[in-house]
Structure formats: structure tokens, C-alpha cells
Amino acid sequence: MTRNGGRVREVSRSGIALSVALGLVAGYVDAVGFIETGGLFVSFMSGNSTQAGVELWDVGLADALLPLALVAAFVVGVALGGVFGAHGTRRAWIVAAAAAAVAAAAAFGLADPDAAWRFGLLAAAMGALNTLFLAEGRARVAITYATGTLVSLGLALAALVTGRSRTAWRRPLLLWGSLAGGAVIGAAVHRALGGFALLAAAAGLVAIAAMLAVARARRAGEAPSAG
16 A cells, blocks of 8 residues: 555555566566575575574585575665666566566576576565565565565454455455465476476566556556646
């Protein structure tokens, strides 16, 4: 939700559709990254933070570096998305940049499967996607982190039980379902295509970026001219 003139405005239907599409891609990419890293995440940073803490004591600092690097790359991606967004860059450009990062990670992986640093590109791309729904300096839609979505779902169920809202549970459940469904699809496609699976995710992001650009151009064309 955002504030507009002191009133709270819900995310539009097109915004919900966009968040679901991005959640599907995020779950897909996270599943592929999880498989290729052997158990780390490129979207879910809470898991990497726990993994780094465990490996620091059980294995050593060297093995904790990759999950920590993924956390850092994710934060950098969020920061870059926020900087460009703050300067008026269209959503389409952020999604297109994420598509380029995912495609580059796929290409580097096909050329050198042992290049672990490429997963930082995926984490940065997923971080940037979380900046598409900003309000008052905060992300009002959790694109890549299921924990926040599930907290929202639990609170919405409480609102349902207490009679405060009958429909608030739908959006967080839909977004969580898109993340989980994307993970299922990502795992299946990776099983079939191996290292080429990420190219499908990049293509999906390109399609989303194109639709955003077309929609913005259409809105600009429909806007009344000054004077």
C-alpha cells in the first residue's frame, strides 16, 4: 500500500499481476541457484545468513564466504535499484538489467560451471527486483522473500478470523504460491536443461520488461497534453 494525500492506496491489479510474475521468476531462479550452488539461495537471504553462521563454526571462514558474498550482492542489487528508481528510472529498465544479469550468469555458468562468483549476479538481480514497489523508502511488496509474505499471510488470516478483512489473505497467498510454484518449475526445467535453465528466466524477465515499457508508453500517449 502507499499513502496518497493522507489516504492509503492499495496496490493496483496490474501491480499485483506484476508482483506475481516477478515472484514466479524469483522462485524459479532461486531453485536453479539452490541446485547449482549445492544448497545456497540467490533470493532468500535469511537462509544464506544462517548457512554462513553454521559453516563459520562447522567448516571454516572460507566456506562461509560464498553465502556472505550472496548476501552482500543482494544488498548491492537493492541499493542500485533504489538509486536508479529514485532518479526516475522506469521499472522496465530495472527488470531489463536484472534480465541481463541473469543471462550473464547463465553464460558464465555454461563457459565455466565452477565459477561461483556468477551467483552474485543472480543475487544482485533478485535484490533489484524488490525495489519495484517502493513507498516512503520501503518495499511495500515482498517479491523474493517468502518469510515476509508468510508474515503478511498470517496477519491477514488473523484479520479474517476477527472480521476486520475477508480478502486480505488473497494477495500474500498468491505471492507465496508464485514463489513456490516458480521453484517447482525451476527445479523441473533445470533437470531437463541443466545450465540452460537460467536462460528461460532471463527471457521471462525480458518479456516482463517489454510489457512494462509498452504499458508506460501507452499511459504516456493517453495522458492529456499540457495546455
